[in-house]
Amino acid sequence: MTSQPTRAERLDRAVDEVLDGVTPGIAAASVGLDQSDRPLVRTAASLRGAFEATLVAPRFEARLGARLAGATGSPWILRHPGRLIVTGAVGSAVGVGVTAYAVWRSSRRPGVAVRLAHR
Amino acid sequence: MSGEPLREARPATDPDLADVLAAQRDRAAFGRLYRRYVDRVYGYAFYLLGDHHDAEDATERTFLAALAALERYRDTGSTFRAWLFRIAHNQLANALRARGRQQEASLDAVVEQATDDDPAGALGRAEDRRRLQRALEELPEDRRQVVVLRFVDGLSAREIGAVLDRSEGAVRVLQHRALRDLAAILER
Numbered sequence: 246m247t248s249q250p251t252r253a254e255r256l257d258r259a260v261d262e263v264l265d266g267v268t269p270g271i272a273a274a275s276v277g278l279d280q281s282d283r284p285l286v287r288t289a290a291s292l293r294g295a296f297e298a299t300l301v302a303p304r305f306e307a308r309l310g311a312r313l314a315g316a317t318g319s320p321w322i323l324r325h326p327g328r329l330i331v332t333g334a335v336g337s338a339v340g341v342g343v344t345a346y347a348v349w350r351s352s353r354r355p356g357v358a359v360r361l362a363h364r
Numbered sequence: 365m366s367g368e369p370l371r372e373a374r375p376a377t378d379p380d381l382a383d384v385l386a387a388q389r390d391r392a393a394f395g396r397l398y399r400r401y402v403d404r405v406y407g408y409a410f411y412l413l414g415d416h417h418d419a420e421d422a423t424e425r426t427f428l429a430a431l432a433a434l435e436r437y438r439d440t441g442s443t444f445r446a447w448l449f450r451i452a453h454n455q456l457a458n459a460l461r462a463r464g465r466q467q468e469a470s471l472d473a474v475v476e477q478a479t480d481d482d483p484a485g486a487l488g489r490a491e492d493r494r495r496l497q498r499a500l501e502e503l504p505e506d507r508r509q510v511v512v513l514r515f516v517d518g519l520s521a522r523e524i525g526a527v528l529d530r531s532e533g534a535v536r537v538l539q540h541r542a543l544r545d546l547a548a549i550l551e552r
Contacts, residue, residue, distance in 0.1 A: 253536035257521050260539065264518060285543040288550065292515040295496040299407035299516070305420045306402065309427060316431055319392030 256282055263289045380444035387434055394431055401445065402427070404517045405452050411500075411512045412456050413463075422459050426452040446526035449519065453509075453527050499549040507542035510535055 250258070255276045262272035269286040272278075278286065301309075378384075380400070386393035405426050410419035429451050437447060500508055509528060513519045519527065521535040528535065 253540040256540050257536045284547050288543050288547045291496060295493045296516045298403060299410050300403050301406045309424050313398060317391040317394055319395060
């Protein structure tokens with residue numbers, strides 16, 4: 246024998262329908278929802294529309310992806326591996342630039358050259 | 365109609381199972397699961413914690429813990445995503461305990477994330493979101509958890525039960541009460 250679904254079960258079924266894109270009125274009717282619970286399906290539909298997908302920040306994803314990639318031994322764990330590559334490339338370029346500037350600065354300071362010459 | 369038996373909430377097979385088994389053989393395959401769930405785990409954390417940095421921290425801990433525990437994962441009747449969100453739930457519980465109170469930051473920042481090609485429509489929707497999110501903050505934590513897992517992450521009542529260590533029926537009752545409370549708050 247099949248037991249009758251409870252109000253909470255009917256509402257859950259209506260929420261399933263709403264989450265699948267069915268309008269609240271049709272969802273409520275299709276599961277035989279009590280009249281008093283029909284506003285709750287409208288609230289469910291509002292919630293579905295309110296919670297937009299929350300996307301992680303690219304920098305965070307690159308950081309976490311890099312940690313997971315290190316743990317798994319695969320760089321392809323990232324959704325956008327290019328971000329990590331670009332981040333690394335920019336970091337390397339900045340490092341090279343800073344080093345080149347330091348070398349250039351030191352080469353223009355006679356004191357340094359003199360000290361080196363006297364070593 | 366109302367006498368019709370409810371459909372089985374559990375999917376016939378866990379849609380992630382093949383990827384989980386692949387990742388257990390070769391950890392590099394974990395990337396597919398990570399890509400599939402990183403935004404959703406982050407969304408769960410963000411809507412519960414209300415802070416981007418805390419949500420990122422909880423998301424990071426969740427995936428590192430999941431990767432470390434993946435070999436021990438067994439298909440025991442629930443789904444991989446319920447298992448993953450259970451790990452996230454534990455991380456959130458730790459974060460909330462560390463914070464010392466249930467909800468600290470405002471969820472207004474969520475609204476700022478919304479982008480839209482229709483500015484007028486976006487404004488109205490942003491206002492709706494703000495009202496709903498404030499109403500959500502008034503719910504007891506267990507009801508808020510159910511709402512976020514159901515409407516942000518799309519988990520079934522059965523999966524939410526596995527995450528929160530409640531029965532499927534208890535989750536449905538919590539959902540019913542949460543929607544009733546939200547409807548009443550929004551009518552004030």
